[in-house]
Amino acid sequence: MRRWLAVYAALAFAFLHLPLAILALFSFNRSRFTVWEGFSLRWYQAAWRDPQLAEAAGNSIAIALAATVIATLAGTACAYGLWKRGSRLLTAGLYLSLVTPEIVTGISLLALFQWTFRWLDWRLGMHTVILAHVAFSLAYVVIVVSARLRTISPTLEEAAMDLGATEWQAFVHATLPALAPGILAAALLVLTLSFDDYVITSMVAGVDSETLPMVIYALARRGSSPVINAVSAIMVVFFGSLILLSERLAARGAR
């Protein structure tokens, strides 16, 4: 049976990886058609020079960084609070936010923003996108950081306080050193989730806050531009490395 399983696994891995590999391969195709006509970097150059792509990429990066900082800080505090004093209700709420379909999250946040615009002089824009990204990624941070916290003994903070540290010092000196890799892993996770999000972003973005996924979506809808292949290849490589790094950090020191 072992042999059958191995053969099957090879096919399954091919199924999972070939589409992306082919996409990446054809990003180096000189022709814009799906016939191989030689190696070329022209699409990468086109992507580099495209102003719309550049602006979208810049927006995506800015949003991702802002959302990461906010969500990681808030999520870590939440995970820490749950670690010390659990709250079944809050935990249930977090899980509920995780399973809520993205489209529902998107439209409900849109409804919230439109409703508040009656009082605040705001519009849809970068800030609404950032808020939306924090909203959906917080639960992920809590999960990753909580998993890490479960490997840390709570007695360490008691020992620190016993030796003269205040609550905050106890956290910084006893828990944080072991927790840091988990926080970093969570931050990288938010970065990826935020950068990649399309559904929620498309609902709450304004005219000035077009993100890279939105551009890719528009291009994909319209037709097959090999520029997307190039951008896709870059994103795959970039995020693949980011996620590998995140997992390496999350696993590090979990003795």
Add this chain to the structure above:
Amino acid sequence: MESILVLRNLVKDYAGHRVLNDVSLQIARGGFFSLVGPSGCGKTTTLRLIAGFEQPTAGEVLLNGCCVNHRRPYDRNVSTVFQSYALFPHLTVRGNVEFGLKRRRKPDVLARARKALELVRLSGKENRYPAELSGGERQRVALARSLVLEPDVLLLDEPLAALDPGLRKQMRLELKAMQREVGITFLLVTHDQDEALSMSDRMAVMNNGHIEQVGTPEETYLSPRTPFVANFLGSVNWMDGIGVRPENTRVSYEPRDGCSRRAMVTSCVFLGNCVHVVARLETGEEAVAEIARGNGTFRPGDTVHIWWNPADELSFS
């Protein structure tokens, strides 16, 4: 001698369940005090109330005459050696020992740390990490870490439980010697009666959230005030309401006047340093007589007489 630590009518409730019920204790300065009792009797809870990790439902904890009920752990001059040692894994031995000194901004951090490590005989291992040390060495780091702060009372939560049996016996002597050398009051919590008896100047036996007896080891062992204390600190032969310890119980083929009962030998157990003769009395109760090797062989089925000196009978007020 004045008391450095006084517990006055401490009560602690946990989720509707009364864990400590009117616990009062006075612990003298400079001695080795033990709190001993079975699992769940409340001894660890008492320790945590003293350290400040829990607040009493009622009653007071007085340190040096001041009530410290509402002081946070870092504001109390007591230090705890945890059962798991709770060493900071990311700090070296020196880092661990210096931790409290740095938090409290004490001067001469290096010198004090060095002296503390000499006291526990760990000089030379300052730059190791806890993961690289043996269990016994980790315990000594925990001791040094707490002792370096010169607390009023050092609280030890089952410090020998995690050690190998051979190491345990050795550490008993070392801890006792250490206490005498530094002069700090030690309060040890344990479920092992041998530990308490061998190390303490005075001890308290706890059961079900209250204190059954306080006294020196000799007092509590030889004159237990309740059947629980008698049973907990050693074995007791209960014969028709009278309690006699096995080492005071004699057995012979000839009948004796006075305190004596007929019995039939059920087994004769060789324990290496002594022999336990187990016999069943006519009441159905079993008695164990501890005799030296070579003081006669008793075979199962033999009819014998169990006798004792009436002065050795345990009586409870």
Add this chain to the structure above:
Amino acid sequence: MSRLRPWFLAPAWAWWAVLFAAPLLIVAAYSLLTRGAYGGLSRPWTFENYVRVADPLYLAILGRSIVMALAATALCVLLGFPLALFISRSGRRKNLYLQLVLLPFWTSFLVRLYAWLFLLRDTGLVNTFLRSAGLIREPLPLLYNNGAVLLGLVYGYLPFLVLPVYATLERMDPALVEAAADLGAGPWASLFRVVLPLAAPGIGAGAALVFIPCLGAYLTPDLLGGGRTVMIGNLVQNQFTTARDWPFGSAVSVALMAIVIALLALLWRKAKNPL
């Protein structure tokens, strides 16, 4: 545990209240309003939208979504279980294979969907290859149908099943399979009689993790189904953008959330009494 100041969890509660609960409550409120003349919201308050949800047209969409999600889940179980089994028996390379399964999943969902567009569209790689090989004359309509959406769903959510099943298999005592062999069971028999029953909780968890997102899927049917395969997710999005009928879209969203919550409650109860 030591004390924690009561306000410590307040920001988390604030997040939950403002950015999760309040939006959903607003949507629920909107579901009871009526579409305004120019696409906004207006009185009267009415249950009309929910009545409309029960219209056969929309029930068909709901039905299709459930069927698609079930089909995708079933395929994921069929395709994912052997993969999880393989990884759990791979000794030292377990983690490597696990990474290989997870890696594509984390690199941009949109890009992965686009990869299938690139392969399957009329001018895509598959058709071009088949035509140039002379096997077909006209391009095959591989895209913009239920099959393509199903493919996309399975491709997207397969790792969601592999992970929990793998976790369950990993925790299984290897001595059980040895005991089965010792008692005379061949590899296939021990697979069906020992491994599969013990892996059932993991399969159940994985199936739930696949079914629920598939039910509410939007991007996959949108890109791979064209306008033709409409699932609930597309319906909701459509009502909030093109059709500008927020009350009706809200009602559909509430219905979807109700199903999701009901399923979760079922799973919660199952997890507490595993029988």
